[in-house]
Amino acid sequence: MTVVPIIDINRDPAVVAAELDEVCREIGFFQITSHGIPETLAEAAWNVTRAFFDLPLEHRMAVAMPEPGYPYGYSPLSGESLSRSLGAAGLGDLKESFNAGPFEPPTREYVDPDEASVYVPTPWPDQVLPELRAIWRAYYAEMLKLGRRLMSLFARGLRLPADFFDDKLDASPSSLRALNYPEQNVAPVPGQLRAGEHTDYGMITILRQDDAPGGLEVRSATGQWIGVPSVPDAYVINIGDLLARWTNDQWRSTLHRVVNPGAVPGQATRRQSMPFFYNANWAAVVECLPTCLRPGEGPRYPAVKAGPHLMDKFRSTLV
Numbered sequence: 001m002t003v004v005p006i007i008d009i010n011r012d013p014a015v016v017a018a019e020l021d022e023v024c025r026e027i028g029f030f031q032i033t034s035h036g037i038p039e040t041l042a043e044a045a046w047n048v049t050r051a052f053f054d055l056p057l058e059h060r061m062a063v064a065m066p067e068p069g070y071p072y073g074y075s076p077l078s079g080e081s082l083s084r085s086l087g088a089a090g091l092g093d094l095k096e097s098f099n100a101g102p103f104e105p106p107t108r109e110y111v112d113p114d115e116a117s118v119y120v121p122t123p124w125p126d127q128v129l130p131e132l133r134a135i136w137r138a139y140y141a142e143m144l145k146l147g148r149r150l151m152s153l154f155a156r157g158l159r160l161p162a163d164f165f166d167d168k169l170d171a172s173p174s175s176l177r178a179l180n181y182p183e184q185n186v187a188p189v190p191g192q193l194r195a196g197e198h199t200d201y202g203m204i205t206i207l208r209q210d211d212a213p214g215g216l217e218v219r220s221a222t223g224q225w226i227g228v229p230s231v232p233d234a235y236v237i238n239i240g241d242l243l244a245r246w247t248n249d250q251w252r253s254t255l256h257r258v259v260n261p262g263a264v265p266g267q268a269t270r271r272q273s274m275p276f277f278y279n280a281n282w283a284a285v286v287e288c289l290p291t292c293l294r295p296g297e298g299p300r301y302p303a304v305k306a307g308p309h310l311m312d313k314f315r316s317t318l319v
Helices: 013-026 039-053 057-061 082-086 113-118 131-157 241-246 306-316
Strands: 006-008 029-033 073-075 096-100 175-181 195-198 204-209 216-219 225-227 235-239 256-258 271-278
Touching (some): 039 096, 039 131
Antiparallel strands (some): 029 235, 204 271, 216 256
16 A cells, blocks of 8 residues: 555444455554534634644743653653654654643542543643643543544454444543644755654554645555645544564554655744543453454464553653
């Protein structure tokens, strides 16, 4: 597969599920339309995010991640190197980010003390941009709905009951992230990208991106880097490591990166994107699905708990 396909998900679920199964086996990336996210809300989230990155640096730093390993808040330019999640000694990525976690902690007791780490509060710039929190809260809720819808279709594609993943996602500690890739007025250091090559760690990623130079690229099975164009009112979806692990790697968690724009005369090169990382419950056990074992084949991986896996990966990327 040499292109990232576009799939209308508002059709017969059986047909959509079969298409998703095929594309997840081949490339693990696709774009969706007819997703049900209100465009007015998506635009509001996009615009208030741009307003955040336009704030003076001191206001952004006022809501910075308060300590190393803290998952939420602002991370400045070059504060993260995604290629380090693969063990590479990468340079800091040419981006800044703002990250938010769940808006409500669970009403039950934590499964283990470490689970509390994904429910720590997000630092919000309420004094200078009070509308950010409310708009992101509404957008986060819509992303959760879309994530559940996609996982139901994925279950069908894996020849499982449509509700198979429901009890593994009913306390999902998902995170919403915004990325700003500033104008590149000076050539970057050789080997330094806007986002180094990496795979995503969790279940699925739901990405809204803009149409600006220096964008997302996906590595095909043949090693070719494929650009992912911006499609109006579409979301880019990709499979994460944990969902690939659940399928015994029958579905692909694919390497991807964000490249530098190069010289684009007369065109702005600033870029923004908003990924939503839809995660399994902290204590969800990820182990090979029975429908993903071929005759005579055993599981490739031991069972793991979703939450600890995610936090270990996140901490490995910090610079």
